[in-house]
């Protein structure tokens with residue numbers, strides 16, 4: 020797997036990978052501050068430097084460098100901390116459990132729309148990336164196409180992994196064809212143009228930065244690749260539903276891990292710079308005030 024964090028956000032530090040030699044990772048300004056340990060002493064130590072002194076010098080050298088050496092933070096974690104700061108363990112566990120239990124009736128109702136858009140993957144997508152995969156309710160749609168399909172699911176909630184893996188197994192996806200990455204949509208740890216399709220369902224309501232996530236999706240999609248989406252959006256301005264959504268929005272964000280009720284996600288996708296977008300609307304009775312929904316396909 021080719022891990023990569025895009026430099027799209029200048030505030031995300033790109034750090035040097037941990038190197039075997041401490042010199043390789045020590046910033047040059049720190050190196051300059053370090054006294055010069057004369058290699059000249061190694062081969063031809065002056066008379067007053069005994070063999071013991073030489074060893075202790077090397078030890079001191081190593082200790083000094085080690086004290087200056089802060090292990091680099093992998094960029095993937097910087098992005099996680101920035102866009103989805105760690106929640107308490109119990110909260111993540113609870114949210115994953117609720118999602119795994121509550122989804123059944125919703126999934127039954129949304130199945131007709133999902134079947135419609137996911138049928139477009141057949142024969143066109145061998146490598147699929149799902150953003151905010153959660154408990155993995157969409158995996159059954161990929162695996163039915165072909166056992167060759169390779170799925171990468173990213174989610175900042177690590178507790179989703181066991182549910183997603185179990186969904187992958189139930190869907191008949193071989194374990195080697197499914198990968199879960201603990202990451203956010205705003206900084207996808209994959210190379211440019213490396214996937215055939217990106218999927219996101221009920222996730223742009225939850226990401227911190229919608230524009231950045233869409234930019235990242237376009238970056239990792241190959242030319243002509245597909246972005247399949249099902250998202251709930253804010254109801255029409257002036258409607259009673261919209262009024263209720265505005266009142267309930269803060270509570271929803273607290274209880275449902277940052278989910279916003281009033282985002283205009285359909286419009287945002289339509290103007291995100293895809294070469295074409297097919298967008299449809301639906302109202303799902305099981306989703307009550309988390310309505311209406313937009314679903315469709317955007318092409319890179």
Ligand SMILES: C[S@@+](CC[C@H](N)C(=O)[O-])C[C@H]1O[C@@H](n2cnc3c(N)ncnc32)[C@H](O)[C@@H]1O
Pocket residue numbers: 102103118122150151152153154155156173174175176179202203204205219220221222225226227276277278
């Ligand atoms: C409402 S759940 C939907 C899960 C799944 N896609 C589904 O359709 O059931 C929202 C998911 O988005 C994930 N999420 C939240 N912030 C995210 C971010 N910045 N990037 C990617 N996923 C995120 C959450 O952890 C959660 O799994």
